[in-house]
Amino acid sequence: MTFTRQLAAAWQKNDSLLCVGLDPDPAKFPAELKGRDDRIFDFCKTIVDATADLVCAFKPQIAYFAARRAEDQLEALIAHIHEKHPGIPVILDSKRGDIGSTAEQYAIEAFERFKADAVTINPYMGRDSVEPYLAYPDKGVILLCRTSNPGGSDLQFLDVGGEKLYERVARLASKDWNTTGQIGLVVGATFPAEIARVREIVGDVPLLVPGIGAQGGDIEATVKAGRTANATGLMINSSRAILYAGKDENFHIAARAAALDTRKAINLYR
């Protein structure tokens, strides 16, 4: 099944636009897992099993694994999600971007090694840096457009002949480059007006929206700005606010409660 269909099915089955971001930092782990690089899989697995019926996707952030020599735990985690929670797509958040021949290697990393269902990509190097990922027809390719961080404006908000750079990226990616319907875009929740603008440009293309929770984005504004006509179209990501909701051995209960609350808050405005 393609990523797009898998995502649509998960939106419906779990009645959820919530994506749980898996950014495991052992220094923040609760109870007996705290500081344990070798327990990254266990921590994430516990979060996944506690929230899998409440989400439309999981999004592991590869930097947190790579910093701790834990690629094997990331492989195991994605395999676990696919085995125990079939139908929930996994977005590998790696934001790669390189020339074609190197992008082919990164596509192998994401889709053949880690077996992710979708991957995040940086658009700065242009069309041929995206194409090797599109060669995997079942996979999703989610391009950075308008990012949620303060420096996101340094380049993305520059005027490029009557539109902002992020608008140009939205247009190029969703029209010119999206010949196969595999493309999605990242638009930060910290800029609801720009979510609305991107939605206007891209039609029903799925948007991955980080920045609610720890980064301060507003759920109501995000949903109203980004939902499609059928009240889907969004993967609204929350990482830290769910992962670290609890401080003790019952952290999975706190995480589930936080995920339930977030799904509910999102659904209130759909």
Next chain:
Amino acid sequence: MTFTRQLAAAWQKNDSLLCVGLDPDPAKFPAELKGRDDRIFDFCKTIVDATADLVCAFKPQIAYFAARRAEDQLEALIAHIHEKHPGIPVILDSKRGDIGSTAEQYAIEAFERFKADAVTINPYMGRDSVEPYLAYPDKGVILLCRTSNPGGSDLQFLDVGGEKLYERVARLASKDWNTTGQIGLVVGATFPAEIARVREIVGDVPLLVPGIGAQGGDIEATVKAGRTANATGLMINSSRAILYAGKDENFHIAARAAALDTRKAINLYR
């Protein structure tokens, strides 16, 4: 010693602006190494030992290792370069780019795990996506500016108010963001006029120039466009043309001959 000083010393000691890119593809390995994912270290080590007195830097491309679950071999390779060829800086070509908290993890990956002397970074997410790398004062941070691939023009060549996006990146990165003198820039050899333009903007900031050899960039034009007043300032990268110069068990001899030729061709125009 800082990356900048280490690079300056290597330029002088080896009388070389040549950077050898380590993009190991086992399908292209010669003789008995061919197809062997477990011999990536051996292949790269042989290339490194055959060329270390001819280069100003080595640049392993992490995608080639990550696609084959070979991060351990990359760690071993960088350790080998530091131990056997002290003074030759290692640039980890990973082109990461993410929000501050995630960039901190990527900085750990590059500088603490792999122990690279410098890292390549994508500027699309702006200043705060670069700062966590600058927190390591001895390390180099080399930002994508004008890339050598065909799609490089899709965004980088857009006009952003009287200058191109790559010129804006050159200006922001080398002036506003370069408070510590750690920053370098990537400018492709396929666009010599733009190398000259970037040199004009950035002063003596080091430029990493991929695209000679397999990608077709011209050495004379590159050197003349990019050299600084003291005839340095460049890390001119060649990967495939050196790595795969030989097809049999004497591939290290062919690689050394190709590196010697390339260094000589570069020095002819300094």
